[in-house]
Amino acid sequence: MVRRYLAALVAIALACLVPAVAAALGKPDLITLGTQIAIYAIAAAGLDLLIGYTGLSSFGHAAFFGLGGYTVGIMAFHAAGEPMFGVIPGLTEAWLVWPLAIAVSAIAALAIGALSLRTIGVSFIMITLAFAEMFFFLFVSLKTYGGDDGLGFRRRNAIPGIAPRDDVAFYYVCLTALVLVLALLHRVVHSRFGRVLQGMRQNPRRMEAIGLATYRYKLTAFTIAGAVAGLAGALHANLLRFVSPDMLHWTMSGDFMIMVVLGGAGTLVGPVIGAAAMVLLQSWLAQWTEHWMIVMGPILVFVVLFARRGILGLFR
Amino acid sequence: MSALLEVRGLMKRFGGLIATNNLDLDVTEGELHALIGPNGAGKSTAIGLISGELKPDAGTIRLARADITAAPIAARVRLGMTRSFQVTSILPEFTALENVALVEQIRAGHSFRFWREAARDRSLTDPARDTLARIGLAARAEVAARDLAHGEQRQLELAMALMTGAKLLLLDEPMAGLGATESQAMTEILAGLKRHTTILLVEHDMDAVFALADRITVLVYGQAIASGPPDAIRADPAVRAAYLGEEA
C-alpha cells in the first residue's frame, strides 16, 4: 500500500519535470505532447471505469469528449460575438466554463446511457457507437459553429494568475486535473459503489440474485465517465483553441478504447500508460512515415491476440 | 404453521414445450422442502419462475402472503428470498470475505456511497466474517474466490445466499459436482442451516434429499405428481412409476 503511494508520488514528480526536460533539450514540442497525454489519460481513465471496472464496452466515448470541447468552443464564440439565441451570453472564465462542459457531457451521458443500458453485450457496443455518430452529424450540420471545418477561438479560458498563452502553466493545469481525476476515481472504485461495479463485471447474474438493481448503478457509472470525458474535452479545446467534429469521430472513441486496453484495463494507472504509449507511438511512427497507421493497426491486433492484459500485464 | 411460499397454478411454456404445468407448491415456514424429479421435469424452470428470472405465463406466487408474481428479482430479495445456482456463481476476483461483504452491503441498502473505502468498513466485514464462520469458511476469508476448492466455492455461495438475510433460500443443486466427502460436508452444513432458515432444495443426490427434507414434492413434466413427507413419497406409487418405470 505504502509502496503504491510512493510510486504515485514519484510518477507525479517525474511528470512535473517534463517542462524542465523539454527546455533542457530545446524541444518545446514535448510540453504539448505531455499535455496531450494528460488530457487523453483523463478521458481514458473515465472510460476505464466502464470497461475495466463495470464491464461495459462503451464505443461512444468521443461523444462526451466532443461535447465538453464544443461547450468551451461555443461559449467562447458567443463571448466574442452575439449572445446565444440572443439571450445567453458567452463565457470565458475557466471556473464557469469547465463545470458547464462537465455538466453538459454528464447530461448527455445520462440520456444516452439510459437508452443504451437497456441492452447488453454487442448491442450496447453498436448503440453507443451509433449515438456518438449522431452527435458527430449534429456538429457537422451546425454551420453556425463551423460545421465540418470546426470552430477556433482566440484565447484559452481565463484562470486567475495564469497567463493564457503560457503553455507550461497549461501543462501543469492539465496535470493537476489528471491527478485530481485519478484520486477521485481511486476513491470511487474502492468505495461501496465501486464494489458494486466490479461485482457486475465479474458476475452480473449473481449480482441480481443477491438483490441488486443493476441498471441504476451502471447508469451512474456511465454518467460519471461521461462527465470526466467532458472535462478532458474542455481541456483539449483549450489546448488547441479549436474544436471540430473530429473530436466526436468514431475513431476517437476507438482510440480511447485502445488506450484503456493497451495500458491495462481495470487499473487506474493503465489508461495513463495507454494514453502515453498511444501518443508517443503515434508521434514516433509519424516521424518515419505518413502511413503510420499501417503499423499501428497490426500492433493493435497483436496486443489483443497476445498481450490481452496490456502493457501493465507485461510487468506482472 | 402458514405457508411462507405459496405457488398456485404456475404455467410456463417455451414454444411448444410446457416446462411448468399448473404447478401448486407450498413451502411452510421452517421446513426444508425438496423438489425432485427426473431430468427435464422442470425443476430449474420452477426455481427460475419463483426467483423471478423467468416470467410465468399464468399462476400466482406469494411470499409471506405478498403477491410477488410480477415483482422484479431485487424486490423479491428484499422481501426475503434468494437463490443459489446450479453452476457455481461467485465473484471470482474478490476474496471470500469480499464476496460476502458485498452481499451485506447490498442488503444494508443502496450502494450510492462513493467515498469511504469499503474494505475497511467494519459494518460490512464483521457480519461477513460471522457468516463465513457459520458456514465453515472463516479460515479462507482472505483467499480469492477463484482459488477456493470447488466444495469451498459451493459453501461460499451458500454463505452469500445466507447473508442476504433470506427467510427462504432457493437452492438449485448445491451438491452438483461435489465428491462424496464434500457432499457429506455440504449435507451437514444444510442440516445446520435448516434450523434457522426455510429452504426449497432442488437436488439430484437422493441420499441428501431423504436425509434432509421435511417434505418432498415430485415434479414430472412440469407437474407436481406427489407431495408429502419422505416416507410417504418413498411409498407413493406414482413416484415409483415415474422413477422406476413401474406401473402405477
Place this chain on the structure above:
Amino acid sequence: MTLLAEQVLNGLQFGVMLFLLAAGLTLVFGIMGLINLAHASLYMIGAFAAAWVQGRTGSFALALLAGLAAAAATGVAIEVAVLRRLYARDHMDQVLATFGMILFFNEAMAMLFGRQPLMAAVPGWLGGSVEFIPGVPYPVYRLAIIVVGMAVAALLYGLIGHTRVGMLIRAGATHRDMVRALGVDIGLLSTGIFGLGAALAGLAGAMTGPLLSVQVGMGDRILITTFVVIVVGGIGSVRGALAGALLVGMVDTLTRAFLPGLLKSVMVATEADAIGAGLSSMAVFILMAVVLLVRPRGLFPAHG
C-alpha cells in the same frame, strides 16, 4: 408525387445496399458470436477492386466479379489468420482487433490507390432511365441494384430455410457445441459463412462505385448505419436485417429529401436548410432510439 415515388425508390435502393452489408454482419454475429468492424474494409476493398478492374478493362461484369472475389478472399484470409482466434473472446477484444484491421486496410488502400477518390462509370447497358411507373423516369442502374439486392435476399432465405447448410447455420447459431459434437466441421462452416458475408459486402462495394466516389474510409460511415440496421432489426436475424435495412434506408432517404422542405413552410429558409440537414442526418439514430424504447431486442429478435 413524382418526387415521392422517386425518393421511395431511392430509399429502397439504399435499403438493399444496407441489407447486403447487414446480412453478412448479422450472420457472422449470430453464428460465430463475432462483431466484425473490418466488414467496412471488405466493402471498401470490393469497391476499390471493382473500380480498378473497370478502369483497366472497361468491363462492368468483370469489375463486379473482381469486387466480389477480392472481398471474399480478404474475408477468408482474415478469418483464418486472425478472426477465428477471437470467436471465444469477449466483444471488447473483437472490436479492438477488427478496429486495428480497419486502420490497416484504410492505410493500405491509401498507399495503393492514393487519397484521391476513384470514379467508376455506369456501364452502358445499364445506363439511361426507364419509366416503369408512368411519369417517373428512374435510372436503370439503381433499379438493377434493387433487383440484385432482392435476389440476394431471396437466395439467402432459400439457403437458410431450405438447405442442409442452412439447417447447420440455424443450429449453429443456437447450439454451437452440439453441432460440433455431431461431427460437423464448425471451422469450415465458419469460414464459409464468413466468406459469404464478405462476398456480399464486396458486392455492395462494387455496385456502389458508379453511384458514389470510391475512397479510403468509405466503409466506416456506412458500417455505423449498418449497426443501426442490425439493432433496429434484431441482432443475429437475417429477416430482421432485411426489415431494418429497408426501414433505415427509407427513413434516411425520405427525411433527407423532404425534411428541409417541410421545415421551410414553418421557418426561414436558411435556418430550415441547416436544421433540416442536421435533423435528417440524425433521423436514423432517432429511429433507433425509439425502437430501443419500445423493443430493446429489436423488431425481429433472432431467438424467442
